Amino acid sequence: MQELSINPIPSPTWNRLNVNSSPIRISDTFCLPDRAICVEGSLLPSREKLNTISTSGGTSFDTWLETISPAAESFTVPAGSSALLRDDLVADASSIIRRVDIHAMPGSRVTIIVRQLAEERSDADIIQSYRIQADSGSEIQFVQIADGTPRNRIITALGIQAEENVGIHAIQLILQGSDIYTGGRIELAGPSSRLSCKIAYQCDEDQLLDINWSVPHRGEKTESQITASGILRGRSRKTFRGTIDFRRSSTGASGNVSEDVLLLSDDAQNQTVPVILCQEEDVAGSHGASIGRLSEEMLYYMQSRGLSESEIIQILSRSRLASVIPLVPDEPTRAWLTQRLAIDA
Amino acid sequence: MTEKTYVDDINRSLYDFRYDEDGYYKVDEGLTPEIVLQISAEKNDPEWMRDFRLHSLECYRHLQVPDWGPDISGLNMDEIVTYVRPKTGISAKWSDVPDEIKDTFERLGIPQAERESLAGVGAQYDSELVYHNVREEVAAQGVIYTDLESALHGPYADMIREHFMHLVPVTDHKFAALHGAVWSGGSFVYVPKNVRVEIPLQSYFRLNAPGAGQFEHTLIILDEGADLHFIEGCSAPKYNVANLHAGCVELYVGRHAKLRYSTIENWSKNMYNLNTKRALVEEGGTMEWVSGSFGSHVSYLYPTTILRGENAHMTYTGITFAGADQNLDTGMKVIHATKNTSSIINAKSISKSGGISTYRSAVVIQPNAAGSRSTANCESLMLDDRSQSDTIPVMDIRTSDADVGHEAKIGRISDEAVFYLMSRGLSEEEARTMVVSGFAESVSKELPLEYAVEMNNLIRLEMKGSIG
Numbered sequence: 152m153q154e155l156s157i158n159p160i161p162s163p164t165w166n167r168l169n170v171n172s173s174p175i176r177i178s179d180t181f182c183l184p185d186r187a188i189c190v191e192g193s194l195l196p197s198r199e200k201l202n203t204i205s206t207s208g209g210t211s212f213d214t215w216l217e218t219i220s221p222a223a224e225s226f227t228v229p230a231g232s233s234a235l236l237r238d239d240l241v242a243d244a245s246s247i248i249r250r251v252d253i254h255a256m257p258g259s260r261v262t263i264i265v266r267q268l269a270e271e272r273s274d275a276d277i278i279q280s281y282r283i284q285a286d287s288g289s290e291i292q293f294v295q296i297a298d299g300t301p302r303n304r305i306i307t308a309l310g311i312q313a314e315e316n317v318g319i320h321a322i323q324l325i326l327q328g329s330d331i332y333t334g335g336r337i338e339l340a341g342p343s344s345r346l347s348c349k350i351a352y353q354c355d356e357d358q359l360l361d362i363n364w365s366v367p368h369r370g371e372k373t374e375s376q377i378t379a380s381g382i383l384r385g386r387s388r389k390t391f392r393g394t395i396d397f398r399r400s401s402t403g404a405s406g407n408v409s410e411d412v413l414l415l416s417d418d419a420q421n422q423t424v425p426v427i428l429c430q431e432e433d434v435a436g437s438h439g440a441s442i443g444r445l446s447e448e449m450l451y452y453m454q455s456r457g458l459s460e461s462e463i464i465q466i467l468s469r470s471r472l473a474s475v476i477p478l479v480p481d482e483p484t485r486a487w488l489t490q491r492l493a494i495d496a
Numbered sequence: 497m498t499e500k501t502y503v504d505d506i507n508r509s510l511y512d513f514r515y516d517e518d519g520y521y522k523v524d525e526g527l528t529p530e531i532v533l534q535i536s537a538e539k540n541d542p543e544w545m546r547d548f549r550l551h552s553l554e555c556y557r558h559l560q561v562p563d564w565g566p567d568i569s570g571l572n573m574d575e576i577v578t579y580v581r582p583k584t585g586i587s588a589k590w591s592d593v594p595d596e597i598k599d600t601f602e603r604l605g606i607p608q609a610e611r612e613s614l615a616g617v618g619a620q621y622d623s624e625l626v627y628h629n630v631r632e633e634v635a636a637q638g639v640i641y642t643d644l645e646s647a648l649h650g651p652y653a654d655m656i657r658e659h660f661m662h663l664v665p666v667t668d669h670k671f672a673a674l675h676g677a678v679w680s681g682g683s684f685v686y687v688p689k690n691v692r693v694e695i696p697l698q699s700y701f702r703l704n705a706p707g708a709g710q711f712e713h714t715l716i717i718l719d720e721g722a723d724l725h726f727i728e729g730c731s732a733p734k735y736n737v738a739n740l741h742a743g744c745v746e747l748y749v750g751r752h753a754k755l756r757y758s759t760i761e762n763w764s765k766n767m768y769n770l771n772t773k774r775a776l777v778e779e780g781g782t783m784e785w786v787s788g789s790f791g792s793h794v795s796y797l798y799p800t801t802i803l804r805g806e807n808a809h810m811t812y813t814g815i816t817f818a819g820a821d822q823n824l825d826t827g828m829k830v831i832h833a834t835k836n837t838s839s840i841i842n843a844k845s846i847s848k849s850g851g852i853s854t855y856r857s858a859v860v861i862q863p864n865a866a867g868s869r870s871t872a873n874c875e876s877l878m879l880d881d882r883s884q885s886d887t888i889p890v891m892d893i894r895t896s897d898a899d900v901g902h903e904a905k906i907g908r909i910s911d912e913a914v915f916y917l918m919s920r921g922l923s924e925e926e927a928r929t930m931v932v933s934g935f936a937e938s939v940s941k942e943l944p945l946e947y948a949v950e951m952n953n954l955i956r957l958e959m960k961g962s963i964g
Contacts, residue, residue, distance in 0.1 A: 163564040164856055164888050171564070397906075399881065414896035417863065421894075427887040429906050432878040437905040438887075444896045 152176050157306070157332055158363035159209040160392045162428055170390060170424050172209060173332065173361045175306075179219060181248040181278065184240050188224065188251070193232035194261075197225040201252040201282040201312075207334030207363045208280070208308030216250060216280055216308070223250035223282075228289075230256040235264070235481065238279075242269040242303055246276035253281070255289040262292040264484050267305050267328075274302035274329075281308075287315040287341060292480045294321075296488065299328040301356060307333040315341030315370065322478055324488070325352035325360055325381070334363035334392070339373035339404075350379040351475045353468050354387035354419070364408070365394040368401040368434070375406040382468045383412065383419035394426040397434045404431065408438040413445060413471075415464055520622070520705070521581040526574045529553060532677050535579045539645055539680065544657065552666040552676025559670040566794045566823040566852070571768045576740050578678040580622035580705045586643055588629045597621050604731065606700050614727075616641045618699040620712055623680040634693060640686040641697055644713055647684040656684060659715060663746040663774045663802075671742045671770040671796075675711050679744065682712035687722035687753075696725040696758075701743070703732040703763075709740035716746070718753035718781075725756040731791065734764035738793070741767055747775035749783050751805060756784040758943055760951060763791035765821050770796050779805030786942045787814035789826050790954050798856060800829040803837035803865075815844040815939040817955065818851030818883070827856035827889075832865040832898075841872035842938055847883035854886040859893075859900060866897035874904035877935055879928075929959040 159172035200223060206213055228234045240247060255261050267277045277299065285291050291313075297305045305328045311319060317339075325331055337346045346366055354360050366375040377393050395406035408425045425438035445467070453463045469492055476488050521538075523531050532553050536546040561568065584594050590607050601607060601619050610617040616630030618641070630641040640652060647656055666676035683699050703710045718724055732739060741763060749755045755775070763769055769792040775783045785799045801810040810830050818824040830839045845853040859870045876885040887904050909931050917927035933940075933955055940948040 162886060162888055164890060165564065165858065168858055168890050168892060170890055170892075402881075412893075414893065414898070417866070417896050419894075419896065421891070423891040423893075423902075425889065425902070425904070427876075427904060427906055429876070429878060429885045429887075430881075430883075432881040432883075432908045434878075435905070435907050437903070439904070440891060440900070440902040442891060442893050442900040443898055 152178055153215065155211050155215055157208050157212045158334055158361055158392065160363070160424060160426060161365055161394050161396060162426060170392065170422055173390070175332070177276070178246060180246070181219065182245045184247045184249050186239050186241060189237040190234065192234035193229050194234040194236065195227045195229065197227040197254060199225050199227065199252065199254055201254070201284050204282040204284065204310040204312050205336055206280055206282060206308035206310035207336045207365065208306070212308060220248050220250050223252045225252040226254070228253065228255045228259040228261045231258045233260040235262045238263065238265045240265070240267050240277050240279060242273045242275040242277050242299060244273065244275060246278070248278040250280045254284045255286060255291060257286040258288040259286070260290040262480050263294065264481050265295045267295070267297045267299060267307070269299040269303045271300065273300055276304045276306065278306045279308070281310070283311040285311055285313045285317040285319065287317065290318045292320045294479055294481070294484065295323045295333065296326065297324070297328050297331050297333065298326040298491065301327065301329055301358070303328045304330040305332070309335040311335070311337045313337065313339050313341060313344040315343060317341060317344040319344070319346045321346070321348040322475055323350045324472060324475055325354070326472070326491070328358065330359040332361045336365050337375070338367045338369065339375065340369045342370040343372050344370055345373065346375040348377040349475050349478060350377070351472045352381035352389070353472060354381065354383050354389055356385040356387065358385070358387040360387070360389040362390065363392045365396060366406060367396040367398055368404040368406060369398050370401060372403040373401060374404065377408045379410040380471050381412055382415060382471060383421055384415045386416070386418040388420040390422040390424070392424045392426070393438065394428065395436050395438070396428040397431045397436060399430045401431045402433045405435040407436070410440045412442045413467065414443065415445070520583055522577050523579045525577050525707070527553070527556070527578065527677070531578060535678055535680060538579065538581065542648060545648065549677050552673050555666045556670060556673035556677055559673055561670055562796070565796055565825045568768055568794055571738050571740060575707060575737070577705065577708045578711065579680055580708050581624050582621050582626060584626055586625050587627055590627060593627055597626050600702055600704070601627070601700065604700065604702070609698065614698050615693055615695045616697040618643065618683045620681045620699065620701045622703060622705050622708060623710065625681050630697070637691045637693070638688040639691060639693055640684065642684055644682045644684045644715060652684065652686060655686070655717065656715065659717060659746060659748060661744070661746070663748070663776055664744055664772050668772070672744065672772050675713070675742045675744045675772065678709070679711045679713045682714045682743070685716040685724070685726065687718045687724050689719040690721040692723040693725070696727050698727040698729065701730040703739055703741065706735040707737040707739065709742060712743045714743070714745040716755065717748045718750050718755050720751045720753060722750060722753045725758065728757070728759045731762045732764045732767060735766050737766065739764070739767045740770065742770045745773040747783065749775060749777040749781040751778045752780040754782040756786065758786040760788045761791055762954065765791065765793050767792045768794050773799040775799070775801045777801060777803050777805060777808040777810065780807045781805060783810045785812045785814065785828065786939065787826070788939060788951050789814070789816040789824055792824060793821060795824040795826055797826045798829055801839070802831045802833055803839070804833050806835050806837070808837045810839045812841045812843070813939050813942045815936050816853050816855070817846045818853035820849040820851060823852040825854040825856060829858040830860070830870065832861040832868040832870065834865055836867040837865055838868065839870045841870070841874070843874045844936060844939060845885055846877045846879065846932060846935070847885040848879035850882045852884040854888065857889045859891045861893045861895060861898045861900065863894045866895050869899045870901070872902040875935070876906040877932070878906065878908050925959065929956055932959055
C-alpha cells in the first residue's frame, strides 16, 4: 500500500481545514481493463507520451501513476478529422487502471465518453488518467459518468493542454461509488481557447466525492466557465475545489466558477473552495457559491401539488442530473443515462 | 490596445520619522529562555505568567512556520530585539510624556483625536505603554481601560488569568507561541453589564526601534448587554532591517453585547505583521470588525470570530491595499458553533506596483449550528499588470439547515468610468483616485469620520503619480 496526496489546489490555505489536497492509501497491484476502448472515426495508435501535461490528480499522483503503469495507450487524431472514443471500464474483483494519451492535431475533433461501472459485488478500484494535447483549432468533448457500486473507489485524473482557439467541453456526472476523486486541469495556453464544464452529482450514505478543477489561463482572450450542481444526502462528504488562475499575458481573459449545493441531511458535509489567482490586470474573474437546504417556499409549492417530501427530493435530485443529459454529445449515451436515472427514480 | 497606467509608490513621509533611542533599555537580539526570563523580570510578572512564558517558548520551538502563506524567510528571529523599553514610565498626562515621544504621537494626531472624539487613549511606544487615560465620566460608568501589566496585579488579576490566551492558545500557531513568550504592553478593557460607551476607546501602537518586535496584547471583555467601539492604529518608520509585529487581540463579547473593533494598519514596508485577533461571541451578541490594511512588507492577518451563543452575529468589513514590496495576506474566519448564528462578510482588495494581495477566508458551519446564515462578498481591483491578487475562500458546511452564499469578482478600473470622469473635467489621476475611493467606500463609511479621512488620504497618497 502506498500513501499519496491527490487533488491539490494550486495555492494552499490553512492546513487544518483539510482542503489543500486529499490523502489516499492505494494498492500497487492493478490489472488492465478487459474491455478495449471502442473507437469510431479517425484515431491512429501512437507512441507519443504526453508526460509534460499535468493532471488534476497532482504531481505525486501523476508520478505514482507513471511508476505503476508506465505504458499509456496513446492515440493521435489526424488534422481536420473526427473521432469518438467510448471507454467503458467495468470493475469486478480486481482493481483496474487505464492511462490514455491523445494528441488532437490541428482542426481535429475528438469526443471521449468514459463510463466507470462495476459488477454488482465489486469493491475494486477504478483508476483512470486522460492526458490530451489539443492543437490549434481542435475541439475536445470529454464526458465522465461515474456509476460504480457503493463500495468502488473511482479515481479520475484529467489534463488538457490547449493551444490557440481550442474548444473544450467537459461533463462529469457522478452517480455512485464509495470514494470518487475526479477533476480536470485545463491549461488554456493558446489565445482564444475556451473551456465549459458542467458537473452534476448526487451523494448518499457514506459516499465521498472529491473534485479538483483548475484552469491556468495563459493565452489572451481565453475563457472558462465551470458550473457544479449537486445534492448531498446521508453521511456523504463532498469537497469541490475550483481554481481560475489568470497568469501574466492572459490579457482579456475571463473565468467563472460557480457551485450550487443542496444539503438534504444534517450528517452530510460540504466543502467548497472556489479560488481565483490573478496576475493580470485586464481580466474578469468571478466565482459564486450557494449552499443550503431546500427553500421552504419551494417545498410548500411542491407539497401543495400533492407531492410528498421524499418525492420532492427525488425529483430535485434527478432534475439536477437530468439537466446535463442533453449536453452529452452522444445519442446512445444519452439514452443510457435517461434509462439509468429512470431506474434510480 | 489599452495603454497601461502605472502607479507610483506611496509617499509615507507622514509616518516615516524616527528618534534616537539613547538610554532605552533593550534585551539582546534573538530568543532564548534567558531573554524570556529577563522580560518576565522586567514586567514583574506573577509566577504563573513567568511559567506561561517559558511554556510558550517551548511551543514556539516545536511549531512550524506556515507552509501556505507569504514567504517570511526574510524574518530572522535571531536578529529581532523582542523588548525595548523607552526611558519613561506610563503616564496619564501628555505633558508628562518625554518630548520626542509626545512629538511622535502629536504628529500622528493622537492627542488631538483624544480631545475631540475619544473616550480614552492608550499609546504604546516600542514595548511599553507610555500614556493611558480614560475620561472621568467613562470611568465613572465602571469601565476599566488600563495597561495589561497593571491589571495583572490589580483587582482584575483573576479575570485576566481566566481569559489571557485562552481564546488564542499558544499552541495555535508559531507566532501565537512567540507572542505568549515575549508579549509586552497592550490594553485591558472591561465594560460592565449594560454599560454603553458612547464614544470610542483607542490604542495606538508605534514601533520606533530598528530591528525590534512589538508584541502587545489586547484583552477586551464586554459583560452582558455592554456596547463598545474600540479603535486600533499602528505605524512605524521604515528601516533597512526587518521589524516584527506579533500582537494578539482577544475579545470576549457577552450575551447581547456589541463590540466594534476598527483597525487602520499602516506599518512601514519593512514590517512583518503576524498578528492574531480572535473574538468569542455569546448569545445575541454582535461582533463587528472593520479593518484597513495599508502597510507592512508581509502581513498574515485573519480576524477570527467564534459565534458560540444562539443568535450571535458577526460582520467583517475589510480593505487591503498592497503596493510595491508588499505581500498582504488578509481575510477572516468565522465559526458558526451554534444555532441561528449569522455572518456578513464584505472584503475589498487593491493591488498595484507589483504588490500582492490575498484574500483568505474560512466560513465554518458546525453540525449543531442549524438555522445559521452567512453571506460573503469579495471584490478585488488590479491597478496594473505587475501585481497579483488572489482570492482563496473555504466554506465548510456541516448541517443541512444552513444558508450560505459567496460571491467574488476580480477586475480592473473600467476605462468607461475613467473616460466619463475625465470628460467632466477631472485629470486621469483624479479620476482613477475617485474610482478607487468609491471602491473602498463601503469600508470607509464604517469608520469614524477622522479615520475615514485618514484612509482616503492613504488611498490618495497611494494613487499619487498615477498618470500613465
